[in-house]
Amino acid sequence: MADLVKFTINGQELEAPAGMLVIEAAKQNGIEIPSFCYYEGYSLQAACRMCLVEVEKMPKMQVACTLPVSAGMVIRTETDQVKLARKSTLEFLLTNHPLDCPVCDKGGECELQDMVFRYGAGESRYTETKIHVNEQQWSPVVFYDAPRCILCFRCVRACDEGMGVSALGVINRGAQSLISPNMGDHLECDECGQCIDICPVGALTSGAYRYQTRPWEMEHVGTICTHCSDGCKTTLGVRNDEIVRGNNRDRSGVNGEFLCIKGRYAFDFSESAERLQSPMIRVNGKLEEVSWSKALETIGKKFAEVKAKGGKFGVIGSNHTTNEENYYLQKFARQGLGTNNIDHQRTGDVVTLVDALSGTTGRLAKTEDFYERKAVLVIGADLSAEHPFLAFQTRANYRHHEAHVYAVTAEAVREDNMATRSVRVAKGEELAGVEGLRDALAAETELVVVFDDSIKGDKVRSLVAFGESLGIPVSYCALVDYSNSRGAIDMGLVAELNPGFHATGTAGASVDEMLAANDLAALWVVGSNPLQNAKLAASRAFVVVQDLFLTETAQRADVVLPTASAYEKNGTVTNGCGEVQRLKRASATMGAKTDLEIIGLIAKEMGLAPLMGPWLPETVYAEIRKTVKGYDIPLPLVTIGAQQTAPVNGRVGVDSRPDLIRSSHDKLFTSGTLGRYSTVLNSVIEGRQSR
Amino acid sequence: MRYNPPSPLETPVLSRRFRLPNSQSIDTYLANDGYKAFEKATGMTQDEIIGEVKTSILRGRGGAGFPTGMKWSFVPRTSPKPKYIVVNADESEPGTCKDRLLIEFDPHQLIEGVLIAALAVGAQQGYIYIRGEFRYLIGVMDKAIDEAYAKGYLGDNIQGKGIKFHLATHSGAGAYECGEESALLESLEGKRGNPRIRPPFPAVAGCYQSPTILNNVETFCAVPSIILNGGLWFAGLGTPKNGGTRMFCLSGHVNKPGVYELPMGFNLMRMINEVGGGIRGGKKLKAVVPGGSSCPILKADECDLAMDYDTVAAAKSMLGSGGVVVLDEDTCMVKFALRIMRFYAHESCGWCIPCREGTTWLKKLLTRFHEGQGQRSDIVMIGDLSRNMLGRTFCPLGDAAAMPTIAIVEKFREEFEAHLDGKPCPHEKGSRLAA
Amino acid sequence: MTFSPELEARFEKFLAKYPADRKRSAVIPMLVYAQDETEAITQELIEEVAKRCGVTPLQVDEVVGFYSMLHKKPQGKYHVQVCTNISCLLVGGEELWNQACHKLGIGHKQTSADGRVSLEEVECMGACSWAPAVQVNYDFYHFVTPGQLDKLLDGLAAGKKPEEIADVKKVSC
CATH class of the missing domain: 3.40.228.10 (Dimethylsulfoxide Reductase, domain 2)
Structure with a gap:
């Protein structure tokens, strides 16, 4: 850490490490110096000239974004000269910027609007013609409206420095300068949308979000992305119980404002028209919609029957369900059904x-x-x-x-x-x-x-x-694959392990073994699609599937129960680094219930409600805190940020079954079964194939 | 050879070999003091070379007039990185055409100047950045470089003295902004010619982020004479704080336009009347642009002054690049201002907002104004918008556009007023829309 | 992409000028010289230069649009450039420009139907003291009179080479 130096801004005596940029030093002390091109973490541009300030003993105004503070520096950020400079820079910017704010996606959360409101002039002196360039679509995700672009080069840096993709550049010169995609008329990139997110104006807009809503019509719900195991926080913009946008502009969460295509756009599976909205029961070989009570009653009876006969159960959990749901499911399996035949698709050791x-x-x-x-x-x-x-x-x-x-x-x-x-x-x-x-x-x-x-x-x-x-x-x-792959292990969705990495003693059947067992009497699959690439050997097994979609596995089910997606429930998930974070319900799908509630209702049907306890996420989490080593973290702490769990530090003492560990190695545009239902991911894949 | 007859008032130092037959060839050069300064410099320490250049009061001839010796002294003595010498031959300031002559008629003088600079800082590689439009000069320079290699003045072991220095030309491709030193370096590295954030300055982080001496052609060309004849001799040619001679490019409404080498501090009216043969057609002088289009214009009554950096600066203009553009009484100043602004709008790199948008706005405004569609409030606005660029842009291009415009509006306001109310331009014969 | 042996030799020289890890420096010189042979900067050329200099095509494209001499549209066999910047303006550069447009019936950055002559109104070309000035391809013409311009344009349109046109002499060597 550099030595602290004393300096003043607007007469206020302040301290900051020597060499810190004036714009940062001011911000740290609650003084805003406006800028467009300056962006923390990316290279300096000094291009927008909005951050000009007066510095004593310097003849000209200085750009605060490249000037380091030094001892005794006297800075003024609110003088008439500075205010005039900001006002005139904004006047210049607006000369070629279309005033189409009423129909611009960015309207209401546009940095240029805000700047003009705070620092700009009330009227325009510009009466010449504006430069017009037609809007371009660069990918299913990215649109570029050049006249709105203020050439702050944030997008170029986010792509180049942040992503290492370098898919954006600047072409032409002077007022004709434009941002250009790497393939001339289209983009080939990660489609992460960071360029759109970082754009201070409506120049880069999202194919998924554009013209959908006004920003102020949305509620913003911060939750955790359900795709890979990195555990990024995504803030979902929700209007009328429908998710219309994902971003993380408030930079909370482990990921700051980073999101990949999945975190930013692939929430859309949750809004898919193919979502199941009613329980179904197989009648004469065909799945027919029934009421929840009928479906639950059927399951309760059948499970009780199998249990009474000592029949073999198989329970397969999910890589996406919450810790509470996973814990509750394994408890049901082990204590309610009396089996260790509980597992999930293992993805990392x-x-x-x-x-x-x-x-x-x-x-x-x-x-x-x-x-x-x-x-x-x-x-x-x-x-x-x-x-x-x-x-x-x-x-x-x-x-x-x-x-x-x-x-x-x-x-x-x-x-x-x-x-x-x-x-x-x-x-x-x-x-x-x-x-x-x-x-x-x-x-x-x-x-x-x-x-x-x-x-x-x-x-x-x-x-x-x-x-x-x-x-x-x-x-x-x-590394593990999905949003709660790690939580599935921690919560004991493993044939050899109770929650907290405690060996069960006698190992139950793994997923592969359940599918291969001819004598399996009942198979209960929660949020997993094991039959996508496998067959169920026990042709007469009673199969219950809880899922969002009619997957290959659901198609084999005797009873299908529609479940809520990760964005439709509360609870906690644990990322690949073992950090627990909170899911917050953003939207709802009519007819679907959370897996936690469904498990509880089945328990109730079987008279196991007293054993299982209430199906409230908070209550189950309280039980996890008591029983699972490393998870004794108060919920408020989980809510404000990721908390790393500390699993057992003694020997685990089981064979980890490397033969069962198979990562699906999903890349940027795939995400297991969920990814198949994402319009955005599919459109990118199709776009690439059609080229 | 040169494109205009010399003037008896000239003090030929840099141009002294121009009139020799075959002045480009190394043989001519060697027969006329060529590479003697380099020989002498090899016997001097780095400090002595830089000291001599400091004594000469040579100031950068590109336009800014920064003392050359001081610029060289900023290059760190010890650096783990290689050092570079870069020649700015991107001559494109309107009104300026001297570097072209210096390369065309005495390329070895430039090579020798570069070599001495290399000795002064211990550089082993140099590049001459020549504007792309001067394609034939690249040929001239390449030929001279080949000759210098052949005669052992470039290479791994120059003149058997164990000195290593390599030199190559580099073609630009049409961008005024690349005359700005940091933009030139970007361009040399194969990128868009956007200027760099400074500091660090090229002396510390220039070509390939390594310590670099970067000077104008004329600056380097002055060095051999300085080393050969001594800094004091060179300083004595000019005025105090303004050493040596200057290649002045006289253009516009004079009888004898041309490039003339005159001592620093030469009187501007004498330059126009005695060197340039007075105003064409016996007309009256209206104004002079003293140092390229970016310099504030001087009215006729402001022109009785010594052409050195400090005197011209005291007159609130700049000596700039040596481009002296003379305007007679029939010149339309609105049109002149428009043409200058059109240039800067065309050449603005687009990096910073005030320059990119300001020059474009002013170009459109002045176009409309000159066409007779102006309003009284526009006159104030022209000055206003220019001042809103002044001192606030990333690089000096914004200032270069603003300064002449402000000066023209202030000094020739009545000409703007004469364009109001749809009146025809008083200086255009026929339609006011002739532009 | 294949080029003439002369251009290949030139490219080789260019690439040798710069440090081994700084091949990008050769991008602009390569483009300037290559477009004379390929007539314009095509996508193929952009990709070829990118490959040879170890950069992305986008990095080359960024440069193409920045420099006014680099052109994606083919120019005429003779590219006539008339300077109208201040020094030329004062002594008739604009009149020469208007004359050229009128005579050829084409405008700024346009090419005659037969592809022989194209026109460009250019910024200061560094011939201020010998204005008005015109460049045909890379050759300079100083102190150009309307009469000379007429002869030059007539000659070029009639299929002559510039050096075959009487009374109009380029100045550069």
Whole structure:
């Protein structure tokens, strides 16, 4: 930290670290200096000239966004000269900016509108013709309306520096300058929408959101993205119980304002016309809509019957449901149905990692470590495609802190561009590649190691042994696929593990074993699609499926129950780094119920309500706090920010079954079964195929 | 050879070889003091070379007039990065055409100046950034560079003295903004010619973010004479604080337009009347642009002054790039202001708002005004908008557009008033829409 | 993309001028010289230059639109550039420009139907003391009179080379 220096702004004596930019030093002290082009975290432009201030002993006004504070500096931000400069810059800006605010998506939350309101003139002196350029569509997601563009170059930097994609540039010169997409007339990029989000005006607009609503008609609900396991907070704009927008402008959450295409747009599966809205029962081989009471009664009776006969149950949980739902489901299975045959599709070997780190604390990497630690080693994963936020963090770390990045992968990855060293290995040979980096890594002062399912079972132990032998602090992250894959393990949706990584003693059947068991009497699938690529061997098994859609698995069901999506419920989820965050209900789908409520209602039908307790997320969470080690975190803390759980630090003592661990390696535009129902993701995929 | 006859009033220093036959060739150069300054400089320390340049009071000939010796002294002595010498031959300030001559008729003088600069800071690579329109000059320069390599004045072991220096030309492609040193460096790196945030200045982080000496052609060309004859000699040619001679480019309504090398501080009226042969057609002088289009215009009665940086600055204009544009009494100042603004609007790089939007607005306004569609309030607004650019833009281009415009409106307001109410332009014969 | 051996040799020289990791520096010189051969900057050329200089096509395209000499539209065999900036303006540059447009029946950045001559009103070309000035391709013409311009344009339109036109001499070597 640089030494503090004293300076004054508007006569107020202030302190800030020497070298801090005047615009930042002012902000820290509650003094706003307006700007368009200055954007924290991205390179300096000094282009918009809105932040001109007077500095004593300097003949001309200075741009506060490139001027570092120094001792004794006397700065004035509200003099007549400064005010006139702002006013005239805005007057200049408005000469070619169309005044189509009434129909502009940005109207109401436009930085240019706000600036003109605060600093601009009430009338315009401009009477010449304006430059017009037609609007262009660059991708299913991105539209560019050039006349509105004020050329602040935020989008260019967000794409280049933030995303490492460099899909946007500037063409032409002077007043004819335009932002241009990398393919001339269209974009080929991550479609993350950061350029749209960061645009201070309505020049870049979203194909998903444009002309949908006025911003003030929406309520804004901050919740957690349900796609990958990075756990980004997304703030959903909701109008009349319908989600119309996702962004994270308030920068709360682990992700700041970062969102990828899924977090920003792929909430749309939740609004899909294909959502199930009524329970269904199979009658004469066909699924027919029935009432909730009829469906629940049918399930209750059948489950009780199977249980009474000692029949074999199989329960498959989800990678997307809440911790409360997962906990409640495993409790129902183990205590209500008396079976350990409960599992979920396993996507990463957290279990062996926790076991290998037994006896240590603080060795599981946090999300912030990717931004703050001096070195990051990526093994196996195409991080930018599979875990865009962790990649973004790493990139920012490289940019801001010159972090050293290492990549050991089979294919070329975007991380190569900033890597100190990239190593290409054959699939399965990742550890050999890592070993080759030993000297370089040992020379680092600290390290974050992140790995996908190419490292599982004993390979995790070898990797940890390698890390421990480096003689530097190392923290680890075992990547998993979806928003609550990690929570599913923590909550005991695992045949060998009770909640909190406690061995069950006798292991139940895994998903694969349930599907293969000829004698399975009842299969209960909650938010999972195991039959997408597999067959159910037990042809006479009674199958109950809770889902949003009529998936391959639901089509095989005897009873289908429509459930609420992650955006339609409250609860908590745990991201890949083990950080618990809160889901907040943003919208609702008529006819659907949350999985928690459904599980509770089935329990009630079976007379198990006293055992299960109320199906309120808060109540279940309270029970989790008491029973699951590491989760004793008060809800208010979870609400205000991610809290990393601290799982057992003793031996886990089970075989993690590497054979069952299979990541689906969803890339930017796929997201398991959910992704198939996202119009935006599909339109991008189709757009690419049609080119 | 040159494109205009010389004047007996000239003090040929940089241009002294122009009249020699085959002045471009290294043989001519060597036979006329060529590379002797370099020889001498190899026996001097870096401090001595820079000291000599400081003593000469050579000030940057590109326009800003920054003391060259001081600029060189800002290059860090020790740097882990290679150092570069970059020549700004992107001559494009309207009214200026001297660097073209210096390269065309004495390219080795430039090479020698660059070599001495390289010795002064320990650079091993140089680039001459030549505006793309001067394609033939790239040929001239490349040929001279080849000759210098052949005679051992460039290469890995220059004259067997263990000195390494390489030099190459680099073509621009049409952008006035690239005359601004940091924009030139961006362009040299293959990018859009947008200026860079300064500091850091090129002396510390210039070409490829390495320490760089970047000067105008004329500045480098003065160096061999300074080293050969001494800084004091050069300083003595001019006025105090303004060393040496200057290549003045006399253009416009004079009888004998041309590029003339005159001592710093030469009187402007003498330049017009005695060097330039007076105003064409016996007309009266109306005004003079003393140093390229970006300099505030001087009215006829302000022109009796010494042409050095400080005297012209005291008259609230600038000596600039040496482009002296002379206007007679029949010149329409509205049209003149419009043409200047059209230029800056065309050349604005688009990076910052006040310049990008301001020049475009003013161009449209002045166009309308000149066509007779102006209103009285527009006259105030022209000055107002110009002042709203002045001092607030990213680089000096905004100032370059604002300063002459402000001066013209202030000094020739009556001409603007004469265009009001749809009246025909008093200086245009026939239709007022002739423009 | 293939170029003439001369242009290839030139490219090779360009790439050798700059440090090995600074090939991007060659982008602008390559484009300026290549467009003379390819007649205009095509998407193919952009991609080729990008490949050779180790940058993205977008990075090349950003440059193309910035520099006024780089053109995506083919110009005439003879590109006649008339300067109308201040020094030329004062001594008839604008009249020359109007004369050229009128004579050829084309305007700024337009090309005659037969593709022989194109016109451009250009900014200061650095011939201020010898104004008014005209450039045909890269050759300078100083102190141009309306009569000379007429002969020049007539000659070019009639299929002559500039050097074959009497009374109109380029000045540069």
